[in-house]
Amino acid sequence: MIVVVKIGGALIAENFDNVVNDITNIHQNHSDKYKLVIVHGGGPQINELLRQMNKEPKYFKTPSGFRTRYTDQEAIDVAIMTLGGKNNKRLVEALQKRDINAFGFTGIDGGIIEAKRKEKILVMINDKRIMKHGEYSGKVKSVHTELLQYLLEMNYLPVIGSLGKSEKGEIVNLDGDRAASYIANALGAEILISLTDVEGIYKDFEDKNSLIQNIKRYQLEHLMEQLAGGMKKKAYAALEALDMKIQTVIISSGLGDNPIYNALEKETGTVISNE
Numbered sequence: 291m292i293v294v295v296k297i298g299g300a301l302i303a304e305n306f307d308n309v310v311n312d313i314t315n316i317h318q319n320h321s322d323k324y325k326l327v328i329v330h331g332g333g334p335q336i337n338e339l340l341r342q343m344n345k346e347p348k349y350f351k352t353p354s355g356f357r358t359r360y361t362d363q364e365a366i367d368v369a370i371m372t373l374g375g376k377n378n379k380r381l382v383e384a385l386q387k388r389d390i391n392a393f394g395f396t397g398i399d400g401g402i403i404e405a406k407r408k409e410k411i412l413v414m415i416n417d418k419r420i421m422k423h424g425e426y427s428g429k430v431k432s433v434h435t436e437l438l439q440y441l442l443e444m445n446y447l448p449v450i451g452s453l454g455k456s457e458k459g460e461i462v463n464l465d466g467d468r469a470a471s472y473i474a475n476a477l478g479a480e481i482l483i484s485l486t487d488v489e490g491i492y493k494d495f496e497d498k499n500s501l502i503q504n505i506k507r508y509q510l511e512h513l514m515e516q517l518a519g520g521m522k523k524k525a526y527a528a529l530e531a532l533d534m535k536i537q538t539v540i541i542s543s544g545l546g547d548n549p550i551y552n553a554l555e556k557e558t559g560t561v562i563s564n565e
């Protein structure tokens with residue numbers, strides 16, 4: 291079965307050796323059972339590079355309570371450097387060092403991910419709704435899988451940075467989790483795993499005893515308004531995946547040993563299922 295694994299930027303910032311070792315083990319020893327496709331983000335690295343350039347990352351709250359980046363011209367340039375450059379190639383390098391034939395690219399390459407550009411975003415500033423123009427982010431419309439299927443057949447490991455191609459051919463920034471949902475759906479993946487820097491979804495993030503182990507789609511929908519930050523977006527992307535053809539989404543920590551294998555075999559983390 292095809293398994294799409296999203297590796298969060300938060301995780302890449304910490305330590306991805308155990309994730310890369312885990313991918314290596316699955317690719318080398320369990321490829322008869324699992325075929326992996328990696329999708330990655332890069333939020334923290336984009337911010338770090340912006341700051342090195344003396345630019346402050348710009349975030350706003352949307353009227354519906356999501357925290358969103360304002361991806362202006364400068365931010366999209368840095369997103370290209372990060373998602374199409376360092377994050378992508380460091381992951382490919384780490385896998386190549388372990389004799390895995392990783393093939394890195396983004397959704398603009400080969401026009402693989404077609405997206406609708408949001409040219410403006412509605413945000414809240416001092417309780418007022420303000421329209422910000424010049425936005426370079428997008429929502430996935432379709433994913434072309436021919437090349438991906440070919441890479442999988444030839445035993446390459448696809449590593450995809452979350453950029454897409456707009457209707458006008460521009461590069462747009464994509465939410466990594468939502469891109470992973472659409473890629474998983476287009477490939478007919480059964481499982482989507484989102485590896486992050488926390489154990490899963492906490493009912494109450496302040497209460498470390500409130501980790502959710504199993505949750506059904508409709509229950510997560512009810513929990514949405516209690517979630518915040520990156521997890522709210524991740525949960526939304528999980529709902530989107532389940533609304534398409536994916537049966538199971540697992541949100542789990544990538545910080546321990548064998549995070550993907552354990553999520554697949556032992557269902558560690560938060561397992562979200564349809565029905």
Ligand SMILES: Nc1ncnc2c1ncn2[C@@H]1O[C@H](COP(=O)(O)OP(=O)(O)OP(=O)(O)O)[C@@H](O)[C@H]1O
Nearest residue numbers: 298299300331332333486491492495518519520521
């Ligand atoms: N209820 C909650 N349960 C778990 N995490 C939560 C919750 N509320 C907020 N969070 C935050 O969500 C974060 C995970 O989302 P985040 O978007 O930061 O990571 P990521 O998706 O792995 O990385 P990236 O977005 O850079 O690809 C956690 O580190 C945590 O701080």
Ligand SMILES: [Mg+2]
Nearest residue numbers: 298520523524
């Ligand atoms: Mg995130």
